[in-house]
Amino acid sequence: MYEGAVQDLIDELGRLPGVGPKSAQRIAFHILAADRDDVQRLVDALTEVKARVRFCTICGNVAEEELCRICQDPRRSAAVICVVEEAKDVVAIERTREFRGRYHVLGGAINPMDNIGPDDLSIKELLGRLADGQVQEIILAMDPNVEGEATAIYLARLLTPMGISVTRLASGLPVGGDLEYADEVTLGRAFEGRRQMA
């Protein structure tokens, strides 16, 4: 129904997560009416992210160099690794200021419905990080839902025989939700109360 370029933009915006057809239309008309400079800043930000941001070769977190800021930071303990599903979970945990170790980003959770098995996650890379014997504790910080629990149980069975202390974030996280939406206090308390697994 729209002129070509407007409809193209609505279509592209509609592909973004959480943006329905009506939101896409609303955003497109906002863009139409917006200052050219404002739109250019958005375009530049999109281009920059794709050009500059990659994933840390150690932990899989978002990085602008070969290693992410946390893996580069010598003050972060190499004895504890907190395993999360996604890079945005790292940010949520960093906000609590409870954790001073390193991270490992799995890239998802085991989910047979979506055909995601252990081989689709960066578990081999995690095991590689344990080879030098420095790591004493692994904190499993998967989302408190079915897939997250399944992934935690899988990893606990894999890691505990290796003599590493494996813990899981305490309840306190609302069950069925997304870790990234937890508020700092709840998430901080969950960190404090983490319990031994298996």
Next chain:
Amino acid sequence: MYEGAVQDLIDELGRLPGVGPKSAQRIAFHILAADRDDVQRLVDALTEVKARVRFCTICGNVAEEELCRICQDPRRSAAVICVVEEAKDVVAIERTREFRGRYHVLGGAINPMDNIGPDDLSIKELLGRLADGQVQEIILAMDPNVEGEATAIYLARLLTPMGISVTRLASGLPVGGDLEYADEVTLGRAFEGRRQMA
């Protein structure tokens, strides 16, 4: 908390209408993980819209040339003008296939709270279109809310003394809502049942 380029993108996305900080973060991480080609298509769509889309010099609708598709179309009656607040309202009305005249996009509604008065709308341009005496009916299709009603009453008082038939879309539109969200049937019925004003 994020690496520079990611935070920049989250900030820019957060400026879009209806995109809160959590949605901005979700979209940014989607962009991070997305195919470079997909992101390029979005960037191109944004750039194209700003480069190619402008506003029709006659009616103020979205256009890719000097005139919009409707003002260019000789089959559309020049005897009836439907006055709307925004270009997206044109699309909503076109979907009903009830209307075969032309449009006039005001660029908003009278709203003293936001300091938008008649001079901020393209009312002078509308009056200019009436000079040649071709227009016999003006249909006021403002949003069925306080600002839309105020604008309709203002225009009716201005236009009826000129001997032009001024109508307002019939009720049937849910009061307090946005015209653009009405379904085709409701909006079509509102068109059919439009009533004489003042």
